[in-house]
Amino acid sequence: MSRSVAGPEIERLIQLMARLPGLGPRSARRAALHLIKKRETLLGPLSDAMRVAAERVVVCRSCGNVDTSDPCTICTDAKRDPSLIVVVEDVSDLWALERSGAVPGRYHVLGGVLSPLDGVRPEHLNIEGLVSRASEPGVGEIILALNATVDGQTTAHYVTERLSHLPLKITRLAHGVPVGGELDYLDEGTLSAAIRSRTAF
Amino acid sequence: MSRSVAGPEIERLIQLMARLPGLGPRSARRAALHLIKKRETLLGPLSDAMRVAAERVVVCRSCGNVDTSDPCTICTDAKRDPSLIVVVEDVSDLWALERSGAVPGRYHVLGGVLSPLDGVRPEHLNIEGLVSRASEPGVGEIILALNATVDGQTTAHYVTERLSHLPLKITRLAHGVPVGGELDYLDEGTLSAAIRSRTAF
Numbered sequence A, B: 001m002s003r004s005v006a007g008p009e010i011e012r013l014i015q016l017m018a019r020l021p022g023l024g025p026r027s028a029r030r031a032a033l034h035l036i037k038k039r040e041t042l043l044g045p046l047s048d049a050m051r052v053a054a055e056r057v058v059v060c061r062s063c064g065n066v067d068t069s070d071p072c073t074i075c076t077d078a079k080r081d082p083s084l085i086v087v088v089e090d091v092s093d094l095w096a097l098e099r100s101g102a103v104p105g106r107y108h109v110l111g112g113v114l115s116p117l118d119g120v121r122p123e124h125l126n127i128e129g130l131v132s133r134a135s136e137p138g139v140g141e142i143i144l145a146l147n148a149t150v151d152g153q154t155t156a157h158y159v160t161e162r163l164s165h166l167p168l169k170i171t172r173l174a175h176g177v178p179v180g181g182e183l184d185y186l187d188e189g190t191l192s193a194a195i196r197s198r199t200a201f
C-alpha cells in the first residue's frame, strides 16, 4: 500500500527516518517534510551534526560510554570519586543517572543484560572489563544500577558472583525504582533517591 | 533540569533531533543514541540522505510540490490529465492523495489555509499561482481537497470566489472526510472514495 509518491531522494530520506525509534512510516514522512521545509535551519545543520557524530564519536574503551574522546570525559574527570563504579546496562541509563547528578563516581556500561531467551550470554557483555577495573587498587564500591527486570536482576546476581573474590562493597539501587520499570524513563528525583538509599547486595 | 551529560557534539545532535515533529527531548536522546550505535548502517547513510535532500530538493514553481526537479515529476508527467487541478493545503496532503492513486490530474499546493486568528491572509498563500494556472486553456476542473476544518472550508470559499470569473467546474471532496479531520491522517480507501464522490461546490 505504500506507493512511492516522492522522488527517490526524498523516499530514501523517509525510509531512513522510519528506522529511528519512535517514528513510524507516517511520522517519518511528516518529519522528512518538516526537514525539507526547514532546509537552512534544520536539515543542513542536522546533516552536519550527524556527520560530525559519525566521524568523531567513539566508545570509551574503559567504561563503554560514548564520547568524542577515549577515555571519555567522565573517566578522565579528576573530580570523580575513583573508588566508586556504577554498573549500567546501556549508555541511556548512564545519561539518565548523570542527569540526576547523584553519582559522584564513574560508570561501567555492560552493553545489555543476560538473557537466555535472547541468547545473550556473559561473553556478549562487557563483564571482563568490569572485573578488571574492579580489581584495580582504590576501588571500594560497585553500585549495580541495572533495570528492575528479571533479566536485569539475573545479571546483577551474575556480576556479583564474578566480583565475589574481590574485597568490595557491592550495592544496588534502592527499591525506589518501580518493579519492572526501566531506568531511562524515571525522573531525576526518583533516581536520586534510589542512589541515596542504595542497599547492600 | 536538562543537564548536559554527553559531549557537545552529541548534545547538539540531540537538540536538533528534538526539533523534529513527534520527538520530545527524551525520544530525541533515544534516537540519537540509536544513531550512534548504528553508525555505519544508519547514522552515516541518514546524514548523506539529508545532505542530498538539502542540496537537491527544490519547490516546484508551478504546483508547490517538493522534488529534485522544477517543474516536478508530477507536473511534467505527460500521462496526467491536463484539465484537472487538485488544490491542497500542504505537500503532505499531496503525498496522501498520491498514495490513494485516485488523482488522474495534477496538484496545486496552497502552502496553508486562510486563518484570521493566525494572521494568514490570501497573499501568504499561493493563490495567485492557482488563478494563473486555472486560467490556462484546457483546464476544466478544480478539485478543492482542503481539510474539513473551519479554516479549510473558509479557504475553499475564498478560492472559489477568486476563480468565479473562469469557465471552470469547481468541486470539493465528498463528505467521506470526517468533519474536523485532516487529510494526511486518512487511509487510502477513504481518500479514494472521497475523490470519486466529489460534489459540485
Ligand SMILES: [Zn+2]
Pocket: A060, A061, A062, A063, A064, A065, A071, A072, A073, A074, A075
Ligand atoms: Zn569512560
Ligand SMILES: [Zn+2]
Pocket: B060, B061, B062, B063, B064, B065, B071, B072, B073, B074, B075
Ligand atoms: Zn509541480
